[in-house]
Amino acid sequence: MPSPDIDITSLEGKAKHIRQKILETLYHAGSGHPGGSLSAVEIMITLYFYKMNHRPQDPQWKDRDRLIISKGHVTPVVYVTLAECGYFPKEELPTFRRFGSRLQGHVHHKVPGVEFNTGSLGHGLSVANGMALGARMLKCPFKTYCLLGDGELQEGSIWEAAMGASHRQLDNLCAIIDYNKVQENGPTNEIKNLEPLTKKWESFGWHVREVDGHNFQELIKALDEFDTMKGRPMVIIAHTIKGKGVSFMEGKAAWHGKAPNKEQLEMAIAQLREGDTR
Amino acid sequence: MEMKATRDGFGEELVNLGKENPKVVVLSGDLEDATRAEHFKHAFPDRFFNLGIAEQDVIGTAAGLSSVGLIPFACSFAVFLTNRAYDMLRLDVCYNKSNVKIVCSHAGITVGEDGASAQCLEDLAIMRVLPNIQVMCPVDFLEAKKMTRAIAAQQGPVYMRTGRAPFPVITKEDDPFQIGKANVMREGKDVTIFGCGLMVYEALQAADILQKEGISAKVVNMHTIKPIDEDIILHSARVTGAIVSAEEHQIHGGLGSAIAEVVVRHSPVPMEMVAIKDTFGESGAPQELLRAYHLKDTDIVAAAQKAIQRKRRIP
Numbered sequence: 001m002p003s004p005d006i007d008i009t010s011l012e013g014k015a016k017h018i019r020q021k022i023l024e025t026l027y028h029a030g031s032g033h034p035g036g037s038l039s040a041v042e043i044m045i046t047l048y049f050y051k052m053n054h055r056p057q058d059p060q061w062k063d064r065d066r067l068i069i070s071k072g073h074v075t076p077v078v079y080v081t082l083a084e085c086g087y088f089p090k091e092e093l094p095t096f097r098r099f100g101s102r103l104q105g106h107v108h109h110k111v112p113g114v115e116f117n118t119g120s121l122g123h124g125l126s127v128a129n130g131m132a133l134g135a136r137m138l139k140c141p142f143k144t145y146c147l148l149g150d151g152e153l154q155e156g157s158i159w160e161a162a163m164g165a166s167h168r169q170l171d172n173l174c175a176i177i178d179y180n181k182v183q184e185n186g187p188t189n190e191i192k193n194l195e196p197l198t199k200k201w202e203s204f205g206w207h208v209r210e211v212d213g214h215n216f217q218e219l220i221k222a223l224d225e226f227d228t229m230k231g232r233p234m235v236i237i238a239h240t241i242k243g244k245g246v247s248f249m250e251g252k253a254a255w256h257g258k259a260p261n262k263e264q265l266e267m268a269i270a271q272l273r274e275g276d277t278r
Numbered sequence: 279m280e281m282k283a284t285r286d287g288f289g290e291e292l293v294n295l296g297k298e299n300p301k302v303v304v305l306s307g308d309l310e311d312a313t314r315a316e317h318f319k320h321a322f323p324d325r326f327f328n329l330g331i332a333e334q335d336v337i338g339t340a341a342g343l344s345s346v347g348l349i350p351f352a353c354s355f356a357v358f359l360t361n362r363a364y365d366m367l368r369l370d371v372c373y374n375k376s377n378v379k380i381v382c383s384h385a386g387i388t389v390g391e392d393g394a395s396a397q398c399l400e401d402l403a404i405m406r407v408l409p410n411i412q413v414m415c416p417v418d419f420l421e422a423k424k425m426t427r428a429i430a431a432q433q434g435p436v437y438m439r440t441g442r443a444p445f446p447v448i449t450k451e452d453d454p455f456q457i458g459k460a461n462v463m464r465e466g467k468d469v470t471i472f473g474c475g476l477m478v479y480e481a482l483q484a485a486d487i488l489q490k491e492g493i494s495a496k497v498v499n500m501h502t503i504k505p506i507d508e509d510i511i512l513h514s515a516r517v518t519g520a521i522v523s524a525e526e527h528q529i530h531g532g533l534g535s536a537i538a539e540v541v542v543r544h545s546p547v548p549m550e551m552v553a554i555k556d557t558f559g560e561s562g563a564p565q566e567l568l569r570a571y572h573l574k575d576t577d578i579v580a581a582a583q584k585a586i587q588r589k590r591r592i593p
């Protein structure tokens with residue numbers, strides 16, 4: 001059961017705020033990836049504001065939980081969430097993707113709070129395996145989380161890592177799939193079908209939990225379930241909507257990797273304020 | 279002369295490292311028998327992981343292990359680990375500056391009977407172009423031991439290639455070894471032969487032949503391909519006025535290219551390259567292959583003579 005003192009309404013308010021900051025950050029940059037950022041907002045909030053042990057004032061704290069962003073293009077949601085936690089000043093967000101800024105186009109560990117540089121898809125799960133294995137060898141208490149995109153599950157390297165994590169019984173590892181069902185050039189399951197996805201992970205030896213990836217209660221419950229794992233890794237398949245929260249972006253491959261213009265930004269923010277995306 | 283393979287030097291020293299440093303861990307792509315990492319496996323089973331035939335996973339996992347302060351050695355055949363997992367080497371190891379040591383056996387044509395698919399002839403080229411990584415090739419069994427120790431002692435990514443074929447041990451226990459500092463194996467004044475790996479032995483044989491013809495050849499062991507020892511290259515080029523590179527690798531992008539990049543910028547002299555000439559290998563005994571692909575002492579002799587001739591034509 002989620003802790004009774006968790007205020008879901010406040011998390012939902014935070015989600016609206018973070019979505020707005022994501023869109024503003026993208027608008028300032030003039031390029032970037034809104035679709036997969038907006039789909040992962042609730043996942044990131046649940047990790048950073050509920051689940052993970054971390055210290056924004058001490059990013060290198062040795063017992064911090066680790067999060068590897070395997071879908072390394074979703075820098076808007078990563079950087080906005082980290083700034084929201086206090087890892088770096090929010091005033092820095094408008095420098096995203098600018099020359100000289102530490103806010104690189106794809107996640108980079110020069111940004112406080114980022115563990116590992118990514119950007120080429122299909123890498124994160126093996127790296128997370130290494131961290132989880134290392135934690136076990138060194139008897140470190142931290143947990144390792146890995147945020148995966150659905151499109152990158154088409155990379156063979158993900159399945160090498162999936163096989164490895166269960167073989168090594170990495171019960172301190174939790175993968176979260178942002179299953180937004182759209183990739184750069186169209187619907188994921190029309191381009192290369194991932195289904196039956198739950199059965200695939202189960203057959204690879206993982207404990208699987210499917211959730212509505214925009215529902216905090218479900219995300220919290222699944223992440224708490226991870227704490228009870230013994231002898232195998234867990235994967236949370238979070239069903240999400242690409243571009244969630246902005247009607248003209250939702251489910252649209254065209255918004256995988258482009259920034260809104262001024263008019264689109266204003267329209268999107270108005271929608272977020274109303275909370276009506278239909 | 280004692281005949282031993284560089285992979286055996288690596289395997290032997292890895293165990294010594296394991297005894298001294300509990301942070302040393304070893305990952306294998308199911309080839310620890312061939313890479314000689316199996317000695318470590320037997321000595322430290324809790325710090326050894328065969329990740330199966332999954333090179334991408336080997337490199338990514340190694341990067342993850344290094345991030346918590348361990349010192350992973352990732353081992354397989356050179357063809358598989360560098361070619362198959364190149365994107366992981368580029369991003370997870372080099373771009374992240376992960377403290378991972380990539381040690382690959384079965385580099386070069388002397389892999390022999392397994393044929394072209396297993397003979398890695400491009401690793402020095404493709405590893406050398408990646409930022410943040412050092413690239414090395416030991417000259418013999420003893421130097422492989424020293425190199426193994428040296429790369430573990432320093433922070434940052436390293437690629438080290440080893441060979442399968444037993445070859446003469448041409449260095450001594452107390453010979454110096456320093457990363458990035460080439461070793462002069464023989465002094466000479468008419469031409470310099472820069473070699474790496476077992477080609478240094480061929481170069482020394484070539485120098486003997488040249489001496490009988492009245493040509494004095496300097497031989498340099500370029501065990502570190504990156505960072506390349508610019509000082510010794512330029513000094514030798516200026517003093518001898520002609521140079522030859524010798525490597526068990528493609529002619530494009532390897533040791534010869536690295537040397538050429540230095541001399542053309544600072545001190546151009548006639549240069550010849552002894553290397554694989556843009557082709558794949560084939561099955562055969564190591565010595566047969568060295569002959570067939572023109573990597574023998576006699577080929578180095580011919581290259582040296584050609585370079586010296588060109589020197590004389592320059593006004």
